[in-house]
Amino acid sequence: MSESPLLQTLFRYQAWANEELLDSIGHLDPVELGKERHVSIRLMNHSLVVARIFAAHLTGQEHGYADDNTPETPSLADLHAALTASDQWYLKYLETISPELLSEALPFVFTDGDRGCMTRQEMLLHVATHGGYHRGEIGRILAQLSIRPPWDTLAVHLHRSEPSRRLAAAAE
Numbered sequence: 001m002s003e004s005p006l007l008q009t010l011f012r013y014q015a016w017a018n019e020e021l022l023d024s025i026g027h028l029d030p031v032e033l034g035k036e037r038h039v040s041i042r043l044m045n046h047s048l049v050v051a052r053i054f055a056a057h058l059t060g061q062e063h064g065y066a067d068d069n070t071p072e073t074p075s076l077a078d079l080h081a082a083l084t085a086s087d088q089w090y091l092k093y094l095e096t097i098s099p100e101l102l103s104e105a106l107p108f109v110f111t112d113g114d115r116g117c118m119t120r121q122e123m124l125l126h127v128a129t130h131g132g133y134h135r136g137e138i139g140r141i142l143a144q145l146s147i148r149p150p151w152d153t154l155a156v157h158l159h160r161s162e163p164s165r166r167l168a169a170a171a172e
Contacts, residue, residue: 003102003121008094010128013157015087018044020150021135022080024142036141041073043134044083050130051086054123057108058093067111090127 022044028037046069056063074082102121110116118126132152139149159165 004094004097004099007102007121007124007128008091009158010154011087011090011094011124012161013154014128014131015084015091016157016161017135017150017152018083018087018131021138021152022076022083024147024150025138026076028145028147033145036145037076038073040138040141041076041079042069043138045069045074045079047131047134048079048083048086051090051127053111054127055086055089055093057106057118058120058123060106065111090124094124 025037025040025044028040030037049065049067049069053063053065053068097120102124103119105117105119106123107115107117135152139152142149
């Protein structure tokens, strides 16, 4: 499998995992579990900001962020809408980018002023793995509250989105 279809799979998985986790965060009682809910929203907002920053790097635009999170915490509904839009942007980007451009290195500046250079595919991998890291942090928060976190794995996503994979395995 070439990089582009694999990256598309990875970003479909990320969109699914984000959706599942946002649903779980939405079930946290804002009064009883306000601190944990707030931390979870902040972590997901951080992931969103980083995704937006790298989307700007990928397109050669200014991102306008001075930090890797926003000073204010968005509502869960606003965060959900923004994350969905970001996930859709990445899926559309991957539909339109040529395989040759994926290996193109792009210089950029981090929000702390440090300089960096990564290929487009490295940036895409960074966004996906970065999001997974922070979803894992939130999953740990949920587990510590004795709340079962969503199954945030590529294997589960693939088998839920393509149930025929289970049938293929059963036929062997």
